[in-house]
Amino acid sequence: MTENLIGEAHRPGRIEVVCGSMFSGKTEELIRRMKRAKFAKQKVEIFKPALDTRYSEEDVVSHDQNSIRSTPIESSGSILLLASDIDVVGIDEAQFLDNGLVEVCNELANRGVRVIVAGLDMDYKGVPFGPIPALCAIADEVTKVHAICVKCGSVAYVSHRLVNNDKRVLLGEKDEYEPLCRECYQKAILNEKS
Numbered sequence: 001m002t003e004n005l006i007g008e009a010h011r012p013g014r015i016e017v018v019c020g021s022m023f024s025g026k027t028e029e030l031i032r033r034m035k036r037a038k039f040a041k042q043k044v045e046i047f048k049p050a051l052d053t054r055y056s057e058e059d060v061v062s063h064d065q066n067s068i069r070s071t072p073i074e075s076s077g078s079i080l081l082l083a084s085d086i087d088v089v090g091i092d093e094a095q096f097l098d099n100g101l102v103e104v105c106n107e108l109a110n111r112g113v114r115v116i117v118a119g120l121d122m123d124y125k126g127v128p129f130g131p132i133p134a135l136c137a138i139a140d141e142v143t144k145v146h147a148i149c150v151k152c153g154s155v156a157y158v159s160h161r162l163v164n165n166d167k168r169v170l171l172g173e174k175d176e177y178e179p180l181c182r183e184c185y186q187k188a189i190l191n192e193k194s
């Protein structure tokens with residue numbers, strides 16, 4: 001099937017992953033793609049883990065207030081039940097979902113659904129996060145987005161945690177994390193140890 005000029009015509013099922021550190025614009029990119037699909041009269045819906053309650057329960061909020069409905073879910077299995085008549089399924093903050101998400105995305109894509117997954121590729125220690133690495137492996141297309149290092153202005157690589165807390169899941173905003181490049185991250189870690 002050929003694409004139309006804006007590239008949003010119905011296409012066979014596929015998996016797209018948008019990953020990167022915090023403040024890299026993952027959610028913005030997810031919403032951008034979802035909006036284009038919506039303009040093309042596709043049925044779209046975003047799912048996100050129920051634990052991410054930083055924004056409104058019902059909507060993924062974007063900066064221009066033009067939000068797309070989102071549904072909080074407890075586990076990846078819920079997506080299969082809730083997305084039965086959806087053309088384009090978006091999944092935000094996917095790093096917090098269980099590893100079953102990999103099979104769920106495959107199943108949806110096999111059914112002809114376009115799946116767009118956004119999530120953190122690494123946790124605050126630089127360790128691959130949840131189902132994202134496996135999703136990158138099976139995806140048709142992976143987009144890695146980058147924040148800017150707050151220390152030196154080069155491309156950031158990790159979301160360095162500023163508060164002293166070893167929990168892997170710590171929902172944060174600008175006070176708790178800073179994007180750092182590899183070099184500045186190494187320096188920061190050394191300083192914390194000394």
Ligand SMILES: [Zn+2]
Nearest residue numbers: 149152181184
């Ligand atoms: Zn730097």
